Amino acid sequence: MQNSQPPMKWLVLAAALAFSLQATTTLAAPHPLSWITLGTGGGPLIRQQRSEPANALVINDAVYLFxxxxxxxxxxxxxxxxxxxxxxxxxxxxxxDHDADLGQLITSRWMFNSYQPLPIIGPAGTVSMVTHLAEANAAVELAPIGASGPQSKPAIRSTVAPVDLAMTMDVPTEIYKDDNIRVLAITNSHYHFPANSNEARQARSYAYRIETAQRSFVFTGDTGPSAHVTALAKGADVLISEVIDLDKMKAILQHAADLPAAMLPNMLAHMQEDHLTPTAIGEMAAKAGVKEVVLTHLAPGMDGDTDLSGYSKGIAPTYQGKVRVAEDLQRF
Incomplete structure (x- = not known):
């Protein structure tokens, strides 16, 4: 009986072809600098029309993911x-909904032969998470995808450089800099845990400001109204802000079959305190003096929703600048 497994040389050729296809992909950006809303759906809901939250800043030939x-x-x-x-x-x-593809990204990158340690910067727990994701994919390292077998490739963990941000960051603080960008961070108001609780001692959420030679961008991340984020956004060209249509969100939660009734009050409080309504966005954008607002992380952001006015109505009374409700893969 003939062996049904493909010869090693074909596996090597297939891996080489895959690498070639990845390596030769070119930028589609019409400009050398753009912010791309890769995914604009808010929350851990898988939709058809909006992918989960992800953003790419493209500058020159470099991509930075937020x-x-x-x-x-x-x-x-x-x-x-x-x-x-x-x-x-x-x-x-x-x-x-903000880090689900981290393991996929670092393992795919390794698979296609990118070994330069990749900075992965985030809240406390980032180093542990990345380390364990690399360990969990140890079996991938044993796959026959290298020209000389798996031993010719480094360990996945050696191709990433995770960093935990400081737990206390009450003023804009530089956390990253290279030839293309300078990134500052600050804690935001996505969490309202009781003081001295385990959650309060461990969980942090951050907003980021990205400065380039041409423009500056501020990414709120998930947050409620925040003086910290307002300070970070001072004079920025573009504010990329999360947004919630609270009325739509409440209606969905109140009729959600998979949400126990006992959980509803806390969930509603979370939506009100820990996310940004259009009114709050308008007030923050006006105080910060930003030139443009891009709304993303739309909650609920449901498939088939053609009326998007609930995501922007309430901004204009305080902020008179340009406001756009983002779709997946838009460039700003």
Whole structure:
């Protein structure tokens, strides 16, 4: 009986072809600098029309990711971006809709032969998470995908450089800098845990300011109204803000079959305190003096929703600048 397994040389050729396809992917960006909303759906809901939260800042031939919810790698491909172009990943907080594809990204990058240690910067727990994701994919390291067998490739863990941000960050603080960008961070108001609780001692959420030679961007991450984020956004060209249509969200939660009634009050309080309504966004944008607002992380952001006015109505009374409700794969 003939062996049904493909010869090793074909496995090697297949791996080489895959690497070639990844490496030769070119940018589709019409401009040398753009912010791409890869995924604009808020929360851990898998939708057809909006991918989970993820953003790519594209500058020159480099890509910087800000959050990486489920579907990020596929959205990179749809945007015409190569994983080889990713120079750093920034995670705003460790909720699954913001970091679900982290393991996929670091393992795929290794699979296609990118070994330069990739900075992955986020809240406390980032180093542990990345380390364990690399360990969990140890079996991948044993796959026959290298020209000389698996021993010719380094360990996945050696190709990432995770960093935990400081727990206390009450003023804009530089956390990353290279030839293309300078990134500052500050804690935001996504969590309201009781003082001295385990959650309060461990959980942090951050907003990021990205400065380039051409423009500055501020990414709120998930947050409620925040003086910290307002200070971070002072004079920025573009404020990329999460947004919630509270009325729609309440109606959905009140009729959600998979939400126990006992959990409803806390869930509603979370939506009110820990996310941004259009009114709050308008007040923050006006105080910060930003030039433009881009709304993303739409909650509920449901499939088939054609009336998006609930995400922007309430901004205009205080903020008179340009406001856009983002779709997946839009460039700003």
């Amino acid at each position: 959050d990486c919810g489920s579907g990020t790698e596929r959205q990179l491909v749809r945007a015409g971006l190569s994983l080889h172009q990713v120079k750093a990943i920034f995670v705003s907080h460790h909720h699954i």
